[in-house]
Amino acid sequence: MARRRVEVGKGSALPGSPFLTHIGLKEDKVQPGIHPFTLPLLKEPLDVRLSTPVTFLVGENGAGKSTLLEALAWAAGFGQRGGHRDQSFAEGADGHTLGRALRMGWRQRVTGGFFLRAETFFDFASYLEEVGSTFESYGGKSLHDQSHGEAFLSLFSHNFEDGLFILDEPEAALSPQRQLAFLRILHDLGGKKVAQFVIATHSPILLTLPGSRVLSLDSGKISEVDYRDTEHFRLTRDFLNAPVRFFRHLLEEEQRDADDDQ
Numbered sequence: 001m002a003r004r005r006v007e008v009g010k011g012s013a014l015p016g017s018p019f020l021t022h023i024g025l026k027e028d029k030v031q032p033g034i035h036p037f038t039l040p041l042l043k044e045p046l047d048v049r050l051s052t053p054v055t056f057l058v059g060e061n062g063a064g065k066s067t068l069l070e071a072l073a074w075a076a077g078f079g080q081r082g083g084h085r086d087q088s089f090a091e092g093a094d095g096h097t098l099g100r101a102l103r104m105g106w107r108q109r110v111t112g113g114f115f116l117r118a119e120t121f122f123d124f125a126s127y128l129e130e131v132g133s134t135f136e137s138y139g140g141k142s143l144h145d146q147s148h149g150e151a152f153l154s155l156f157s158h159n160f161e162d163g164l165f166i167l168d169e170p171e172a173a174l175s176p177q178r179q180l181a182f183l184r185i186l187h188d189l190g191g192k193k194v195a196q197f198v199i200a201t202h203s204p205i206l207l208t209l210p211g212s213r214v215l216s217l218d219s220g221k222i223s224e225v226d227y228r229d230t231e232h233f234r235l236t237r238d239f240l241n242a243p244v245r246f247f248r249h250l251l252e253e254e255q256r257d258a259d260d261d262q
Contacts, residue, residue, distance in 0.1 A: 020107075021107045022049055022105030023048040023102060036071075037097075042064070054197045055198050055214075056200075057215050066168050068098070068200075069167075069198065071096050071101075073099075074096035116165075118169045153178050153181060156185050161189070169201060183205070204232045
């Protein structure tokens, strides 16, 4: 099956990813007191440097990962609900408040790529049905005729090649085995420097990708961390090493809460 080819930066003296190298804020576009500028992440000057083909964003729910990725995707020219740059469905008329405030530094402009939002992937699959897609670049089969995990992996395997890929929790529908298959795709494309990935994830499996960079949003600012120092990795490792101890602690905590309520 032929894969979808996308043109990447002709004539550049420095070809290859990372294409997008810096994310900051246009101070005149910041709206203090208005969401999402109330997020701790945005109360300090935003200065994100992207130096590797694959960058992971980690943090607890509410840290701002998805908000930042959605804004980044909008500012890069993707639809707010996902897809390629030439695909738009259920688009908001006013654009994205944070997206318009982002200052983006490019070493090399690219036209290809994809924005994945796990929560709107069903809508994206329906959009492809509505426009009469042949699904040639999605494995030759309707995404609705595949399981959620199969559809995700079909997208990654047949549709990802050159360009900027912004992915929000791509592991959401993937079994551990298929996360490993996705790691191979990231490794192959990142190693060739034909693609750049910015990925928000909770998966300790994905975070282990050699040569990637992990940025944590947990402290209210963006800081680089080793994947072994992330809460995702440490908690998963410790739980799997001693699940009985964790369950005992959880049950004791539940009993204390019940006693306090009496």
